[in-house]
Structures are given as C-alpha cells and as structure tokens.
Amino acid sequence: MNDVMRAPTVVAVVSEELFAEFFSDADATRLRVVAESLGGAFVRVDDLADAELSEARIVITSWGIGPFDEAVLATLPTLELIAHTGATIKPFATDELFDQGILVTQAGAGMARSVAEVSLTFTLALLHRVPEMHNALRAGSGWYDAAATGVQREILGARVAVIGASRTGRAYLELIRALGAEPLLVDPTVDARESKALGAELMSLDDALRRAEIVAVHAPTLPETHHLIGRRELALLPDGAGIVNTARSWLVDEAALIDELRDGRLSAAIDVFDEEPLAADSPLRGLPGVLVTPHRAAGTSQGRLRQGRIIVDEVAAFAAGRPLSHVVSRDQLSSMA
Template sequence: MSAPSIVAVVSAELFAEFFSDADTARLHALAAQAGGSFVRVDRLADAVLDEVRIVITSWGVGPFDAARLSALPRLELVAHTGASLKAFVTEELFDRGIAVTQAGAGMARPVAEVSLTFTLALLHRVPEMHNALREGGGWYDAEAAGVQHEILGAPIAVIGASRTGRSYLALIRALGAEPLLVDPTLDPAAAAELGAEPVSLDEALRRAQIVAVHAPTLPETHHLIGRRELALMRDGAGLVNTARSWLVDEQALIAELGAGRLSAAIDVFDEEPFAADHPFRSLPGVLLTPHRAAGTAEGRRRQGHIVADEVAAFLEGRPLVHAIDRDQLSSMA
C-alpha cells in the first residue's frame, strides 16, 4: 500500500457512526487521487506521517503542537468530525498556514431538537410530574407541579443566533411560539428575518416563559446567566441549556431550583460526569441528559458527510464551506 495521504484519528466505533460506506469509499478514492492511501488509526503515532496531507480528527486527539507538526511535514488540512476545536487546534497550525475545518453544522439540528424537547417538557411540567409519580406519591400529587403552558403564543427567549440557535428558532416558530432574540451582533432587520423580536437580555429574561441559551463561548459570556439574571426570570419560568455550562452560573441555578421558583432542562455541566451526590440528581424540577444532545445517528452521519465534502473540496481546490480561522477559534467552545 502507498503511504497514507489522509489519516482519520477516529476510533473504529466512532468512525462507523460518522462515515457511511459511501463516504468511506469516497475518502479512499480521494486519497488515491492525491497519490496516497487512506487509513484509520486510534492514535496518530500508529501511522506513517511523512506523506500525510490531511488529518481527520475526533475527540481526544491531542494538541497539534510544534513537536507533533514536525512529524507531519506535508500536513495541509485538519478536518474535525465535531465542533469544538480548542483542545487540539494551536497557534502553530495557523502559523504554518494549515487549513482547519469542522462539522459543527451537522450538529445544529439534533441539538435544536433536544432544545425543543426540553422546552415542551418544561412548559408542560413533565419533570415535576414524572418525578412525583416515580417517587410514589398520590396520583393527584402531580398537580403541585405548577401551571402548565402551551408553546402556542409562549414568549421564548433565544440567547444567541448561532447555527443551533437559528435552527431552534425555526422549530419554535413553526409551533407558534413568540421568540425573543438576544444577540448584540444582529441588527433589528436581521432579527426580523429570523422571525424574532430583538430585545435586551434583561427584557428577555423578564418576559420569557422559557429561556434557551445558544450563545458562543467568549470571555464576556462566562456566566452570562448568573444570580442577578436568574432573579429576573418570572416565577415558574424554565431554563434550557444545550450549549455550554460556561454560559450559566451552575451554583446560582442550583440555588434557584432548590427554592422551587424555576425549572431547568440541561445537557451540559461544569463537571462531566458529575458526582453521584450532585444536587441536580435530586432537584424535582430538573430534566437532565448526559451531554448527548448532538448524538443522533442521522447527525453523526451528517457530520461525517460534511468532513468528506470538505476533504474533497480541499483536494479539488475549491473553497472550504466550514473553514475556521484564528479569529473564529477564539469565539468557539
């Protein structure tokens, strides 16, 4: 076999989830056209790297520092099957002119669907009623869960018009919600095109029945929703977080949930996995999932297809659709 020109540093299990037979065959064909071969490895150290032009990455790949790059003298492209790049994309990559792309766009729909699922569950008090019945209380004890609401006409705050935020906006609009959009990067006309009313963060928190966070991870968004902001939310409102725990002060949220004033549905946490005695496990108005909002079979295949498309575009001299530059990296999780 010729020396590898494309290497996927992806476990066999994840590779099968990401790449269809057709996309796998396409990677082999693209590598052959580039004068080499395609291989999948668990670690970069498992491959001969002298002729590698493209590395496809997954979680846990490790940083592309100077030492690693010295072993990859012909590297031209790093294509990530996920969205988060900060754990391995370094300044050295950009300094050497190596292109970087990722498949985060493939995750927007499943995460938005989970956000919608969470939204409906909180509006209809599903966590409270489910927990009350599971714990053996009387049938009508579930009535203590609080007032149930429909999504039709419900004011729902969307914090951040990210790819996922926009996908979520489309879903809640289709069900008749009244979206309030908080995104200082958008002007009123752009917000109107998304079918949302642009408002300040404080106004959104005061008006919304559900607050869904989809903002980027930036220094200025750390604990964007903190004790003061949570206090602005109306009694009985719910918080949805499928983005990053960075955005919400977890301890402040636990305090509000413990008081029974708010409910929450959360997929991301400060500590993952969190401890067996973590307060989230026992609070009644909380719906939890273990950072799996993007984990659909369809979404994974979409991510793999995006990567294969980007590899093809790069080798054929076409622009990358999902390229990430140095400046964009600073605003990513």
C-alpha cells in the same frame, strides 16, 4: 499499486466505532478516492502514532485527539489540512498549527438540527411540567399534586427567550416558530431587520428575561458570555419559568441556578455541566423540577452522518483546490468552548 504499498495521504484518527457513526459506506469510499487522487492511500487509526505520517496531507480528527504541538507537527511534514468531525477545535489547535499555515475545518454545522430538536424537547417538557411529574411518580410521592406540579402550559403563544442566533439558535427558532411560540431574540450581532426575518422580536437580555416563560441559551463561548445568565439575571425571570441549556455550562451560573431550583421557583432542562461526567452527588440529579441528559444533544444517527458528510465534502474540496466552507481561523478560537 494497492493501498498496502502506498503511504497514507489521508489519515483518520477516529475510533472504529465512531468512524462507523460518522461515515456511510459511500462517504468512506469517497475518502479512499480522495486519498488516491493525492497519490496515496486512506487509513483509519486509533492514534496518530499508529500511522505512517511522512506523506499525510490530510488528518481527520475526532474527540480525544491531543494538541498538534511542535513535536506532533514534526511527524507530519506534509500536513496541509485538519478536518475535525466535531465542532470545537480548541483541544488540539495550537499556535504552531496556524503559524505553519495548516488549514483547519470542522463539522459543527451538522449538529445544529440535532441540538435544536433536543432544545425543543426540553422546552416542551418544561412547559408541560414533565420533570416535576416524572420525578414525583418515580419517588412514589402520590399520583397528582397540582400545587407541587405547577401550571402546565402549551408552546402555542409561549414567550421563549432565545439567547444567541447561532446555527443551533436559528434552527431552534425555526422549530419553535412552527409550533406557535413567540420568540424573543437576544443577540448584539443581529439587527431588527434580521431578527424580523428570523421571526423573533429583538430585545435586550434583561427585557427578554422579564417576559420569558422559557429561556434557551445558544450563545457562543466568549469572555463576555461567561455566566451571562447569573444570579441577577435569574432573579429577573418570572416565577415558574424554565431554563434550557444544550449549549455550554459556561453561559449559566450553575451554582446560582441550583439555588433557584432548590427553591422550586424555576425549572431547568440541562445537557451540559460545569463538571462532566456529572458528579454522583450533584444536586441537579435529585431536584424535582430538573431534567438532565449526559451531554448527548448532538448524538443523533442523522446528525453524526451529516457531520461525516461535511468532512468528506471539505476533504474533497481541498483535494480539488476548491474553497472550504467550514474553515476555522485562529481568531475564531476565542468563540469556541
């Protein structure tokens, strides 16, 4: 029996463009093999409404998917697993989903290296005053002004406060240690022994901020981490320090940071914002000591393929009755952005 006559058992609600980014030919073939092992076919669609869902046991999702509420779940009577190619599942996870015992897994681990490398890029750029010099040259305001540029520094021996030993935070720690930085770790879930194993000195947030030349935020999104770096915390930083944020804007008080950046006391490199897309009139677009990117830190080709491979591995494990490695529970939703 060919795929045309089989009802889909594995449905990927992923655009054609993103599907090609996430899944190599070999991994796409693996998805078809899994679907056949479940007695049906594999299908890729742009929208759930485009697929026959009566026998779908696995749905693969990407960005833009809507909530799996009672009405949607009614069209998926055999659904057992949702495998999300991204990290956070908040846009689509519902109580009904968990109430029905449907498993949810995600591929956030595949992003860690990509985001960590961008955080390292930002760190080096701020230490070496790249935003100030680049923006000055672009504006045509002269060749070199040491006073305006600020002191240029190497990462060797630089004190870098890492806020959160998340997957990305740990990947970032590995990179900056290899280049000779002196990491200061802030994470209440990590003890001194684990911090030492990570090659970092564990300390309180205030102490780390007072010593830091760079602050890189990698903490989870929790009620208690909202504006973890606020006006008071920013004031603790020494003059010339830099803020690196490739995590979530939730963690840093954007308005307070803009005030510090306007004064020229701090610099910043930011990939995430309170308003996305970033408003055309946002001060962050024009301040001299600021480097901004459009929430693309995880967008490497290798990272995308890692995410896809994680999903295929999870789907294959589920079909074979093996435990999944990246399941997200209802309780874990509160720590997702």
